[in-house]
Amino acid sequence: MQRKINSILVFGLGKVGSLMAFMLHETGFEVTGADMQIREDYPFAVKTLDVSSSEALKKNMHGFDAVISCLPYSFNISVASIASQLGIHYFDLTEDVPTTKAIIEMSHSSSAVMAPQCGLAPGFIAIVGASLANRLDKIRNIKLRVGALPSNPTGLLSYAFNWSPEGVVNEYLNDCEVIEGGQHKWVSPLEWLEKIVIDGIELEAFTTSGGLGTMCETYAGVVENLDYKTMRYPGHAQLMNFYFHELLMREDRLKAGEILVNAKPPVSDDVVYVHASAEGWKFGNLVREEFVNAYRPVEIGGRRWRAISWTTAASACAVIELVSNGTLSDKGFIKQEEIALDKFLLTHNGRLYSGLPHGGKL
Template sequence: MMSYHYAILGSGRQGTAAAYDLAVHGDAAGILLADMHLSAAERSAARVNRLAGRAVATAAALDVRDSDAVVELLKANNIDAFISGVPYFFNLPLARAAVRAGASMADFGGNTDQTRAQLALDAEAKAAGITLTPDCGQVPGLGNSLCAYTMSLFDQCHDLIMYDGGIPAEPQPPWHYILTFNIEGLTNEYFGETVFIRDGQLVEMGCFRPEEYELIDFGGDVGVLEAFTTAGGTSTMPWTWAGQLRTLQNKTIRWPGHFAQWKAFSDAGLIELEPVEVDGHRIAPRHLLHAVLGPKIEAQPDERDLVIVRIIGRGLRDGAEREVVVDLFDRYDEATGFTAMERTTGWHAAIICAAQAHGRTPRGGLPVELALPGPAFAEELLKRGFDLRVTWMEE
């Protein structure tokens, strides 16, 4: 069996989860965890080694803003493929560094403009013999791959309607929400536009559109959640499947009350990036929101989370119009201590990164929904024990 060398740039929550998955499922000879703070990388590597039961992870200090240092680290450690676990705005220069180093790259993405700029490096990536697959993670990422899987269930798919979100398993007032990833990712998701396909046409959709608000009953111990428009969830899918789908859309799900709170923050300008003057200082409202609200919604060690991804697919199967519901429910894992958000984000990126290293992905700039065939991706989910349910609706 061949073995591969991986790197994770940014050894936070999702990066640590990705490293663990590569250690267990990625045929890893070595995993280098690099972070601006060496102590953080060392803690992450120690945890991965303990959970994996072998000394597979090592630590290094790295400032990803230094592209030459990134290239040197990747080359010196013979890295086959790596994951960017740093904020999305670093990913375009990291993709250029990946080309220079000849190492494939996946990242946690979250910003569609950045993602499309990375995919524009397609020719350079092909020439370097590598794959660039941005926008991995929960959604975008796992949702894209599950959409590809849902499409594969039909002879011809017409509609893909996705709902997703990470929520506390036991919501507490006043926020009924816990932050299980970097708050930069949350406010990025709550600002700007996304693209849907409606009646076969690409349509720009803003965040918190009141007319798009829905209540969805997920049954069981979950019950009713609210669903609303946010930015970036469809990622590259509208362009990948333009001309094929009649409908493509994604809405974020939360416990009821979240929409009203955050729409108020948005309407008040608190998610804006344009600085305003406060007591003689210029400050971006978003950064103030991060500083004030972030600590109040940060997940505590004893809090458990739940991730839900639901995709409703409609199309032709065996000559008849059919509808299917594909559900993924994931909860905090007591055995490893990984949250559902860490598992669904980190493990998805690891699945793609391992496929890149193994040569299972085409080379070049590759949208995540095309990285692996849908059925092959579903096999990887089941291998990891994810709760994936496929329910065909009665005609």
């Protein structure tokens, strides 16, 4: 089958961006990576680019079939706007709700795909949640939980910042979209605390912003309760509430992130927990469908990659594959929950989620 996407420009060659570019290169796409500084050698073409310049962005995006933004979310609207103008397929990993809404608005007049939120959460977790819900005749609850954590935590916070500090701070401070009792609502983050046990490991889960993507819109009038929570080791939520609200660190988000990363830098041995469930009725019986897994670092291309990096990158790469091979539409906004899990897991990159090798290697 002829591909609808051949050439791809990847903005941002950080932890996830460089891995995405490599995985797409290994999948057979013609990849070019772009960043303000090129710090290492890559098996694909690279260019140095000032992403803060709209003119530079527009000039360098010409001629590509697709663009992926692995930049901080504050750059995404600019990149998406230019992609829409040029008729280039656009993908990103953002969990920021206002950014996503702006890109959805652009999609109404775009001749290409506009697909934000293609990472882990939002992204893969919505694909899983919808897959579980689709097994039911009538849905009562959809509960989605994701935790990216150090495998061997230390200290009271029991955390390490393997992900963007700006993104984590936003998730902890922005209001959270839910459906409760059939009503669409916005609730506070770091609330609705619950206990979850996975493989004997006790975790806590609490509300955070952005993880549901567009699911509240999709399931309005269909489900009684729908929510997303982040999982952490016990005690984390109480300490973060103290930090942000009693110490007033919410008033300076940039400084709050800097302090946290300085105190809890990234670790190489991490784990990503995914716990999704859907409750409802099937053939007249009340049932609960579950998807529970723990993902750990894997070797890709002779290098060991953190769990949070490969789960995020593999999800976005799989979506790009599905657009390219014609499984998904090649125009307009793509909702993650409309992507079939079985087709996702059959892609070259999505099969990593099944424990199957990428390019013959793990």
